[in-house]
Amino acid sequence: SQDVFILQQPSAAPPPKTLPLRPIEWGQLNFISTTDTHGWLAGHLLQPSYAADWGDYASFIEHIKETADEKGVDVIVVDDGDQHDGNGLSDATFPNGEVSQKILMMAPIDLMSIGNHELYKCEVTQQTYDMLAPHFDGRYLTSNVEIMLSNGSWVHIGQRSYRFTTKNQGINIMSFGFLFDFKLNCNNSRVSNVEDVVKQAWFQSAIREPGIDMFLVFGHYPIRFWPEIWAIHRAIRAVHKSIPIQYFGGHSHVRDFAVLDSRASALQAGRFLETVGWLSIDGLEPGKSEHSPDYDKPLKYSRRYLDFNPYSLSFHTNKTLGPDGTFATKNGKKISKLIDEYRIQLNLTYPFGCVPTDYLLEKAMYPGPNSLLSLLEDHVLENLVGDDVTLHGNSRLIFINSGSLRYDMYEGIFTVDSGYIVSPFDNAWLYIPSVPHSIAKEILGKLNSLDYIFMELTTPISRTMMVRQQNLGDTFDINVMNSLISAMSGPKDQEDLRTTGYVTIDDYGMDGDDTPHKPYPLYYLPNAVATKDAFPGDGSDPEATDVIFLDFMKPFVLDALTKINSTTPKDDWKVLEYGGKPVKELIKDYVRGWGTDCIKDMK
Numbered sequence: 217s218q219d220v221f222i223l224q225q226p227s228a229a230p231p232p233k234t235l236p237l238r239p240i241e242w243g244q245l246n247f248i249s250t251t252d253t254h255g256w257l258a259g260h261l262l263q264p265s266y267a268a269d270w271g272d273y274a275s276f277i278e279h280i281k282e283t284a285d286e287k288g289v290d291v292i293v294v295d296d297g298d299q300h301d302g303n304g305l306s307d308a309t310f311p312n313g314e315v316s317q318k319i320l321m322m323a324p325i326d327l328m329s330i331g332n333h334e335l336y337k338c339e340v341t342q343q344t345y346d347m348l349a350p351h352f353d354g355r356y357l358t359s360n361v362e363i364m365l366s367n368g369s370w371v372h373i374g375q376r377s378y379r380f381t382t383k384n385q386g387i388n389i390m391s392f393g394f395l396f397d398f399k400l401n402c403n404n405s406r407v408s409n410v411e412d413v414v415k416q417a418w419f420q421s422a423i424r425e426p427g428i429d430m431f432l433v434f435g436h437y438p439i440r441f442w443p444e445i446w447a448i449h450r451a452i453r454a455v456h457k458s459i460p461i462q463y464f465g466g467h468s469h470v471r472d473f474a475v476l477d478s479r480a481s482a483l484q485a486g487r488f489l490e491t492v493g494w495l496s497i498d499g500l501e502p503g504k505s506e507h508s509p510d511y512d513k514p515l516k517y518s519r520r521y522l523d524f525n526p527y528s529l530s531f532h533t534n535k536t537l538g539p540d541g542t543f544a545t546k547n548g549k550k551i552s553k554l555i556d557e558y559r560i561q562l563n564l565t566y567p568f569g570c571v572p573t574d575y576l577l578e579k580a581m582y583p584g585p586n587s588l589l590s591l592l593e594d595h596v597l598e599n600l601v602g603d604d605v606t607l608h609g610n611s612r613l614i615f616i617n618s619g620s621l622r623y624d625m626y627e628g629i630f631t632v633d634s635g636y637i638v639s640p641f642d643n644a645w646l647y648i649p650s651v652p653h654s655i656a657k658e659i660l661g662k663l664n665s666l667d668y669i670f671m672e673l674t675t676p677i678s679r680t681m682m683v684r685q686q687n688l689g690d691t692f693d694i695n696v697m698n699s700l701i702s703a704m705s706g707p708k709d710q711e712d713l714r715t716t717g718y719v720t721i722d723d724y725g726m727d728g729d730d731t732p733h734k735p736y737p738l739y740y741l742p743n744a745v746a747t748k749d750a751f752p753g754d755g756s757d758p759e760a761t762d763v764i765f766l767d768f769m770k771p772f773v774l775d776a777l778t779k780i781n782s783t784t785p786k787d788d789w790k791v792l793e794y795g796g797k798p799v800k801e802l803i804k805d806y807v808r809g810w811g812t813d814c815i816k817d818m819k
């Protein structure tokens with residue numbers, strides 16, 4: 217059994233106080249939004265720019281709501297799903313989210329939708345139905361997602377729609393919460409295609425209800441490039457030519473703002489509680505008939521991506537930090553205390569070893585000395601030992617999808633929590649024995665080919681890069697993109713900036729990031745990497761090799777094999793359980809080998 221080890225919380229590091237922030241712009245209707253929080257409710261303990269926690273967020277919302285009332289305007293708080301898989305607080309319990317979802321529900325969020333990470337595991341979907349949907353009492357929206365109850369009947373996990381009137385401006389809003397066309401869900405849930413759902417009678421009659429001033433369509437779908445948002449937009453616009461529509465999206469883990477037309481826009485608030493999205497709208501005319509002659513005037517929007525740190529959140533609420541400060545509310549303090557207590561109870565602060573340097577995902581060149589993918593490929597995966605001893609010593613190709621690694625590994629103490637942060641999934645290993653090498657050697661190329669872009673295997677990070685590239689024109693050249701970002705940020709300005717962070721280019725330009733940053737480097741990541749193990753010592757190829765991969769990759773590997781060798785039907789490939797430790801444990805073992813000097817230094 218492990219001793220409880222309480223580390224000094226690095227979040228005690230001073231926040232970046234001197235950064236120039238601008239006050240947020242308020243409108244008649246304002247939104248605060250988060251998405252893809254993936255359990256990061258404790259915040260980023262190693263990164264001061266994102267070191268607020270969910271308690272700070274609750275305090276922020278409470279103050280903003282108070283200010284809205286004082287100003288006589290409205291504020292709506294939205295979360296777009298994906299609350300599991302990414303952090304010890306959500307993933308160290310069974311079912312995942314048992315503790316973190318209770319904490320999540322303590323913040324005064326108005327509307328929430330479901331993400332794909334609430335659907336991979338049956339027990340998590342059940343938990344969502346049992347815990348979140350009732351808590352939100354009609355405001356947890358799953359317009360195209362159902363669950364099968366124990367009696368075999370299908371019901372929506374939350375509600376399909378929610379209609380309400382805002383408190384101060386009296387805006388009559390019809391809202392929906394959609395999930396993208398997700399296919400890898402456990403069999404106790406059912407996701408209907410967005411394109412089909414918007415044709416259904418309930419949706420068609422909801423959008424025709426009289427007296428609606430605007431539509432609010434939020435949920436877990438990317439706001440750019442993916443077809444879902446346009447399917448919804450076309451359906452609403454077919455009935456209402458110019459009624460205001462506001463979209464909030466998620467899933468691709470980017471900061472983004474898109475203009476759909478002069479009275480419809482969409483915001484996406486990044487990932488992992490690095491970002492709080494702010495959006496305000498002016499020019500709404502509640503109660504006015506959409507058939508009035510001057511109804512279709514363009515709306516005025518302001519959008520901002522706030523870095524998730526206490527300094528930024530307190531600045532925007534005009535409150536002070538510190539033990540005697542006015543920022544932390546009673547509820548906020550309670551949440552922060554609970555988070556700290558649960559982190560200790562779950563042993564998340566227990567240290568395994570000391571990481572000698574940063575190992576990064578998209579922020580480092582792959583392959584390269586600081587690439588986390590290279591570390592796995594060159595040093596960690598070869599330590600996988602399968603259960604069947606008769607296989608030991610066989611030539612093998614071991615594949616992982618880069619999306620299974622979710623966050624950078626930073627120099628310094630590596631804790632139980634770090635294990636979940638880097639590799640949250642407990643995907644099992646599968647293998648296909650003795651695949652002719654002439655076929656096996658083609659698999660990686662197929663998995664990384666463009667056919668797989670936008671498929672589920674693609675890392676959220678590659679999707680992020682595509683969004684950023686696309687916003688800069690049609691080029692897919694990452695170097696061109698990076699130099700453009702640097703040029704547009706201005707080299708002189710960059711010297712003055714202290715923190716590295718996101719530099720977002722969206723449909724309104726480059727002034728959305730509230731804290732101006734030196735841009736993070738951004739490198740191309742492949743969908744998958746593979747380690748060669750026990751190949752002939754003379755450098756020749758083996759005749760056949762065992763092909764080993766994470767269970768999550770099975771449909772993609774079989775698909776790749778079929779493309780390479782169309783004469784063997786998919787079902788003829790014998791896929792077996794390989795056994796062995798999950799990626800997280802292999803990483804922990806490797807980290808142990810780096811020693812514990814940094815921990816001794818702290819004691």
Ligand SMILES: O=c1ccn([C@@H]2O[C@H](COP(=O)(O)O)[C@@H](O)[C@H]2O)c(=O)[nH]1
Nearest residue numbers: 332467619620641672673674675676768
């Ligand atoms: O068991 C799993 C489940 C998912 N993944 C990876 O996660 C992404 C999806 O994450 P989002 O946060 O919804 O974007 C998926 O594409 C896989 O890369 C996994 O590796 N194992």
Ligand SMILES: [Zn+2]
Nearest residue numbers: 252298467469
């Ligand atoms: Zn996500």
Ligand SMILES: [Zn+2]
Nearest residue numbers: 298331332467
């Ligand atoms: Zn997602």
